[in-house]
Amino acid sequence: MPYAEALALQRALAEERRHDRIPDTLLLLEHPAVITVGNRGDGGRSHIVASTEHLASLGIDVHQTGRGGDVTYHGPGQVVGYPILDLKPDRQDVHRYVRDLEEVMIRVCAGYGIGAGRLQGLSGTWVRGEKIGAIGVRISRWITSHGFAFNVNTNLDHFRLIVPCGIGDRGVTSLSTLLMRQVTIDEVEAAFVHHLTDVFEREVAAPLPSV
Numbered sequence: 001m002p003y004a005e006a007l008a009l010q011r012a013l014a015e016e017r018r019h020d021r022i023p024d025t026l027l028l029l030e031h032p033a034v035i036t037v038g039n040r041g042d043g044g045r046s047h048i049v050a051s052t053e054h055l056a057s058l059g060i061d062v063h064q065t066g067r068g069g070d071v072t073y074h075g076p077g078q079v080v081g082y083p084i085l086d087l088k089p090d091r092q093d094v095h096r097y098v099r100d101l102e103e104v105m106i107r108v109c110a111g112y113g114i115g116a117g118r119l120q121g122l123s124g125t126w127v128r129g130e131k132i133g134a135i136g137v138r139i140s141r142w143i144t145s146h147g148f149a150f151n152v153n154t155n156l157d158h159f160r161l162i163v164p165c166g167i168g169d170r171g172v173t174s175l176s177t178l179l180m181r182q183v184t185i186d187e188v189e190a191a192f193v194h195h196l197t198d199v200f201e202r203e204v205a206a207p208l209p210s211v
Contacts, residue, residue, distance in 0.1 A: 003063050004033045010145045013084045027082040028189045033060045033075040044071030047163035067146035069136030070166035077153035087142040107195040130173040156184035
């Protein structure tokens with residue numbers, strides 16, 4: 001799904017959730033290759049190292065977002081998750097929310113025999129000092145949007161176009177790279193549904209229709 005379309009869908013669903021017209025909802029999707037920047041300062045635009053012309057030649061757009069965090073890359077082979085959750089009344093803690101998203105990605109990795117974890121002072125999920133999953137969230141009146149991006153079989157070369165999340169001394173990795181085999185998006189999405197509902201103590205009601 002193109003990034004701008006997904007952004008509009010998130011905003012609409014967050015508004016519906018705010019008025020309690022829909023239950024907690026999880027969007028899982030892939031984006032065409034795109035670079036996104038956050039809200040603070042220049043949002044990480046200074047961490048885009050590729051020229052405008054080079055990005056255009058690759059067909060990669062740059063999008064402003066409504067989330068926190070720095071610059072990041074999304075593309076095919078990456079599971080992007082947008083939880084639309086109401087954290088009221090008992091989960092009103094931003095740090096806990098981010099740690100819970102990290103925990104979901106850690107558990108997904110563990111299911112493949114990979115020991116992932118956290119790095120002090122840095123968000124996301126890491127394997128041997130390389131980032132496999134990034135987090136950038138928005139929480140408005142305790143309704144969440146944006147979320148996480150987890151590298152399954154992503155083109156890691158595209159991360160060289162930026163300083164991912166503004167962290168220049170760390171690399172990125174993917175599930176397929178670590179396992180040395182091609183892993184499918186479908187099986188990883190199923191793992192995310194399982195672990196996210198477990199960590200957040202939710203039950204699966206019904207998937208959204210395909211779009």
